[in-house]
Amino acid sequence: MTQMEEWAFPTRYDQDYLPDPESPYWFPVRETMDPEERDAAVLPRLREVMEYAYANSSFYKDKWDAVDCKPADITSFEAFEQVPVVTKAEMRESQADHPPFGNYLCIEPTDVHHIHGTSGTTGQPTAFGIGRRDWEVIADNHARILWGMGVRPGDTVFVAALFSLYLGSWGAMAGAERLRCRVLPFGAGAQGMTSRAVNWLARLKPTAFYATPSYALRLAEVAEQEKIDPREFGLKVMFFSGEPGASVPKVRSAIEEAFGATVIDCGTMAEMTPFMSASATAGTPDGMLLWQDIVWHEVCDPETFRTVPYGDEGTPVYTHLERTSQPMIRLASNDLTRWVMEDNPCGRTYPKLPQGVYGRIDDMIHIRGENVYPTEVDNYLRGVDDYGGEHQIIVRRTGSMDEMIVRAETTLPEGQRSDFEQRTGSGLQSFLGVRVTFESVDANTLERAEHKSRRVVDEREHTR
Ligand code: 8LE
Incomplete structure (x- = not known):
């Protein structure tokens, strides 16, 4: 089988690695290999992650024992599809019974390096406890995906999203730092901040920009009110997560036209950080590719949680392949999407969500x-x-x-x-x-x- 770059669990990437500057890929083998060969490498990894979770968390042990599911039995994807999904309600319950991180933490609480959380607008918030080593791996994965978007060392990355419990901004920043970019962690949400953002963007002229799509459009409106053409910011790449928008055709073209930049959609869920594992690239800028060697993405029937064939619609179910803290194994997203497997212009052999994630089933x-x-x-x-x-x-x-x-x-x-x-x-x-x-x-x-x-x-x- 093909030798994949730095493929191990637990994962630790070479912190000094950078690809050949001419290469569109960070890890050429992993990104362009025969998808069947990749899947063949992922399957034992799924088993390994499950064995780790079973040994280190009573959450997974109890959940799987109850249905007689043993990690060692996961010898096919058909078997994996029968692993019961994890729901957000279960995580809330686990954290109420085992505060603050729940009995799926899997590492020592003292090894938690970053604490984030849900906004808690609907009920008790859940806490994300991310290990020190995992944070490094997350940064590496995000750097790799940003490279795929065309961001390069030395580029200035403007992060215009909340710097608080919200993982989006921190994850984007960690990746940009690992990529040796210059990061401008501007933030968002405070009084008067949007017009200050306009000023900073006009002065600093960053290359790349991260926010939610609605906030980018808001920023364009404020710039126009202040008689500044957002095209003068000189942005080349704008990457978005947090909500549908970057793959909604007219929203996407409104952002492209306002800023004159390439729009990239990315993002799964905060629990799934490295959440950029679903992301478009410079060469395949539409929809989102599923970087299957970072997170295993399935698109499933929302009732049976079995995968649907390529071409069909379903709900994403996610599994971490590299997390040791709070690993998610078949997390049900409750979102809706459609997936396909086709030749991608960028040469990556990943499945694709051609219309991104359209929204939540509940919405x-x-x-x-x-x-x-x-x-x-x-x-x-x-x-x-x-x-x-x-x-x-x-x-x-x-x-x-x-x-x-x-x-x-x-x-x-x-x-x-x-x-x-x-x-x-x-x-x-x-x-x-x-x-x-x-x-x-x-x-x-x-x-x-x-x-x-x-x-x-x-x-x-x-x-x-
Ligand atoms: C369509 C992924 C992140 C950190 O940006 C985020 O928003 O995580 P969070 O707060 O856990 O919210 C996750 C939910 O936001 C998803 O389940 C989905 O409903 C929505 N979402 C995030 N990114 C996208 C998205 N919906 N397209 C996206 N690119």
């Missing part, structure tokens, strides 16, 4: 027998003339009927909006295939996201 709006993704509304409105840049979706029950109201901003003055309302309302309705009540409001009146946008207000009793 899909079920209305009168139809399913509507909030990103479809975003995609439609972004392509409409005179759209003001922000909207809200309100779902309510009037009598026995569910009603969907889309309230969108327009740049048109009051009194000149009837044509806009008419064409956008009916266009949206035929695009979505459901009846929509359309309203317009003044531009810059709806709230802008500094982090992830929340545009849906579901007022129906049964979904509360």
Whole structure:
């Protein structure tokens, strides 16, 4: 079998390694090898990670003993697909019973190097305890993926996302530092910070930029209000995670046009850090590739959690191949996507999510027998003339009927909006295939996201 670069568990990468400057790949073998050969190397690794988790955590031991699942029996991917998934609720419960990191920590609490956590907007937050050695490995993996995006040593990387519990910013920064970039950990979320970001971007002219897609669009609006063309920042690569957007065609083109940069989608979940393991590349800039030798990504039927064939839609299920602290083995994401296996222009032999991750199963709006993704509304409105840049979706029950109201901003003055309302309302309705009540409001009146946008207000009793 082909010798893969630095392939071992527990993993430790050479901290001084950098690829040949001319190579588009960080690890040419691992990235371009025959996918069947890669899978053949991953399978024993899955078993190894499971053996490690079984030996070091009562969480996994109890969970697998209960269904008579033994790591040693994982001799095929069919067997692996029967390993029960881990849910976020189980992790919350484990942390309540074994505070603060839960009984799936797998390392000594004193070896925890970074503590992060969920925002806790829906219930008790969960704590992420990441080991010192894992943090180095995460940085290495992110450096490798950033290299794939075309970022190089010496480039300045501007990180415009929350520096707090949110892992996105820290993970991007760790990767950029390992890549020997110059990092500008600007952050986001404080009063007046967006206009200061505009100023710093204009002065420093960084090469690369990381944020959520909604925040990039917000930044472009603020720049325009301040009479600065975001193209003058000179950004080359903008990489995004945290929410759908970079793979929503009209959102993506709005960012590309505003900044004149390549837009790259990436990101799985904070629990899955190195979360950039699903990421596009400079040579395959659309969708996301699944870097299967870093994290094992499966796209599964949301009920059986068996993988669906390439070409089909399902929910991502993730397994760490290199984490020793809080390793996730078949973590259920509750997101939706579609995967394919095709030749990628960049030469990497990974499967691909051509439309990225479209959204969470829970966020899909079920209305009168139809399913509507909030990103479809975003995609439609972004392509409409005179759209003001922000909207809200309100779902309510009037009598026995569910009603969907889309309230969108327009740049048109009051009194000149009837044509806009008419064409956008009916266009949206035929695009979505459901009846929509359309309203317009003044531009810059709806709230802008500094982090992830929340545009849906579901007022129906049964979904509360
Ligand atoms: C579509 C991945 C990270 C650190 O940026 C993040 O946001 O992690 P977090 O806070 O655990 O949220 C994970 C969820 O955000 C995912 O389950 C998915 O619903 C959404 N998400 C993250 N990145 C993307 C995304 N949705 N495209 C993305 N690129």
